[in-house]
Amino acid sequence: MENRTPSQRVKAALPPFSRQLSGEKALAVRGLLIAGLMILASCRSLQQDLPVSGVEAASENVDITAFEEQILNLEGEIFDAPSASRELSDRINSVRRKITEIERKKPPDPSAAALLAAWSGRLYLLEKKPSDAAQQLNASRSLEAGNQSALILSIRLEADAEKRLELIDKALQQEESSPDSSVLVQILQIEKGRSLYERRRFQEAAASFDIAFSIQSGAAQLYRNIYRDIRDRAWEMRNLGADTEKKPGGIAQKDGISWKELIELTNTETNLLRFLTAGGDLPSEELFSRLLDRSFIPYTQNVALNEWPQTQPQADEAVLRSGAAWFLWRLWAETRSDKGLLSRYSARYANRGNTRSPIPDLPFLSPFFDSILGCVEAELIPLPDGRNFLPHDTVGASNFLTMVRKIAAYNEEKHE
Numbered sequence: 100m101e102n103r104t105p106s107q108r109v110k111a112a113l114p115p116f117s118r119q120l121s122g123e124k125a126l127a128v129r130g131l132l133i134a135g136l137m138i139l140a141s142c143r144s145l146q147q148d149l150p151v152s153g154v155e156a157a158s159e160n161v162d163i164t165a166f167e168e169q170i171l172n173l174e175g176e177i178f179d180a181p182s183a184s185r186e187l188s189d190r191i192n193s194v195r196r197k198i199t200e201i202e203r204k205k206p207p208d209p210s211a212a213a214l215l216a217a218w219s220g221r222l223y224l225l226e227k228k229p230s231d232a233a234q235q236l237n238a239s240r241s242l243e244a245g246n247q248s249a250l251i252l253s254i255r256l257e258a259d260a261e262k263r264l265e266l267i268d269k270a271l272q273q274e275e276s277s278p279d280s281s282v283l284v285q286i287l288q289i290e291k292g293r294s295l296y297e298r299r300r301f302q303e304a305a306a307s308f309d310i311a312f313s314i315q316s317g318a319a320q321l322y323r324n325i326y327r328d329i330r331d332r333a334w335e336m337r338n339l340g341a342d343t344e345k346k347p348g349g350i351a352q353k354d355g356i357s358w359k360e361l362i363e364l365t366n367t368e369t370n371l372l373r374f375l376t377a378g379g380d381l382p383s384e385e386l387f388s389r390l391l392d393r394s395f396i397p398y399t400q401n402v403a404l405n406e407w408p409q410t411q412p413q414a415d416e417a418v419l420r421s422g423a424a425w426f427l428w429r430l431w432a433e434t435r436s437d438k439g440l441l442s443r444y445s446a447r448y449a450n451r452g453n454t455r456s457p458i459p460d461l462p463f464l465s466p467f468f469d470s471i472l473g474c475v476e477a478e479l480i481p482l483p484d485g486r487n488f489l490p491h492d493t494v495g496a497s498n499f500l501t502m503v504r505k506i507a508a509y510n511e512e513k514h515e
Contacts, residue, residue: 166194167248168321170218173225175325178293191225198222213243220252232256247283251290260298267291285314289322296329302337305330332497355493358396359383359414361426364500369507371430387414390426397425402465402490418499420480421467421490427479427502428470434510444472460487479505 173191198219205212220235233256239249250270257263267290274283292307308330312323356364362383366372375381375389390396391411398407400422418426432440445468448454456463461471471488474480479502483489 166197167218169194170222170225171318171321172325174221175329177225179329191222194222195226209242210246213239214246214248216242217246217248217252221248221255224252224255229256247286250283251286254290260294264291264294264298267294281314282316282318285311285316285319285322288314289326292326292330292333296333301333305333305337308333335497335501355417356496356499357415358387358412358418358422360496361418361423361494361499362386362390362414364496365430365503368500369503369510371434371503371507371510374433384414395426395429397422397466400425400491402461402467402471405464405466407466418494419490420488420492420494421471423494423499423502424470424474424480424488424490425467427506428473430503430506431473431477431479434506440469440473442469444469458482458486458488460490474502477505 169190173187173194176187198215201215202219216235216239220232220239223229223232223235232252236249236252236256239246239252254263254266254270257266267287271284271287271291274287288307288311292304292311295301295304295307308326311326312319312330362372366376366383366386372386375386375393381389387396396412398410398412400412400419402421429441432438445463448463454463456465456468458471458475461468465471467490471480471490475482475488480488483492
């Protein structure tokens with residue numbers, strides 16, 4: 100690597116437009132740019148964990164930043180949904196090809212090569228190849244004492260969740276004492292939020308994500324975009340606490356739930372089924388049967404059907420958004436002691452002579468018309484894209500808990 104001082108390297112990285120200005124404006128612009136880039140360059144002093152790949156890698160024509168953001172997005176998506184889809188696998192393979200192409204160039208700058216090895220290791224983890232990831236971590240450390248990506252890689256390679264949290268806390272203690280370590284603190288808080296979420300320590304996880312989001316950096320918005328939904332889910336489940344692990348099958352973290360699980364969540368997290376149980380402890384199977392008899396559970400979840408099928412639904416059948424709306428709207432009517440709600444919208448539209456549904460994927464003649472419109476208007480269930488209901492999508496446990504707790508909150512206020 101050529102022998103230039105940090106100041107010379109920073110000046111060389113200045114964009115050409117600053118040289119096109121003259122007089123005081125040129126001096127002011129150049130001064131601001133130098134100051135800004137010097138701050139970035141100084142980040143390398145952070146325990147040698149934070150090289151500025153954007154400046155140094157660019158000087159060697161090695162575009163490492165081209166795939167950093169892609170890997171960060173993949174990490175967030177796979178953390179949120181561990182079962183990788185074909186589309187995610189294709190994106191992982193695409194990034195691997197880019198890294199292989201850059202590796203062939205053999206970056207002469209040790210810092211860039213170390214950073215490349217660390218990101219390659221993180222990608223190997225997404226490919227479920229921990230041995231290859233460990234080799235890349237060793238390669239990165241041999242080229243340079245450390246960088247922020249290698250630090251995260253070393254944390255993720257720790258199989259024990261509690262030890263992983265200890266490593267994060269130790270790194271945070273070291274970095275929080277430095278006035279210039281905000282970027283690395285942000286990254287470590289994101290990692291802490293992930294680890295706490297895995298441990299079902301939801302309130303602490305949400306707090307770590309909030310700390311990370313509050314730190315101003317060039318990547319702040321990127322991290323918010325990637326982890327906002329996970330943070331919100333952690334906040335929704337914060338009251339479940341450690342008891343979540345004791346719940347049957349870890350229901351509270353499932354992306355899809357059955358009727359039996361929906362009933363268990365409703366019965367354990369609210370008092371909305373007391374009209375059936377009278378405070379007694381009834382098994383889920385008995386509750387399912389009683390709810391089915393009282394039409395709280397529909398015989399079909401297909402909004403396009405105008406008549407019920409002859410076969411009854413099963414307790415282990417997956418709940419769709421249409422079915423959740425049917426169930427929740429009947430709970431809503433029950434808590435308000437107003438059965439008229441169950442036909443309010445179809446009657447209203449029929450009286451107006453308007454048979455056009457305001458929701459494109461919900462037919463006017465569907466048995467679910469009142470339930471879905473009611474849940475949308477009462478803000479129990481949102482329209483995912485602001486237009487369609489997506490009735491045949493499954494319902495995640497955390498989303499259902501958010502919905503049913505809105506009804507429970509109204510019920511508690513009514514009885515105060």
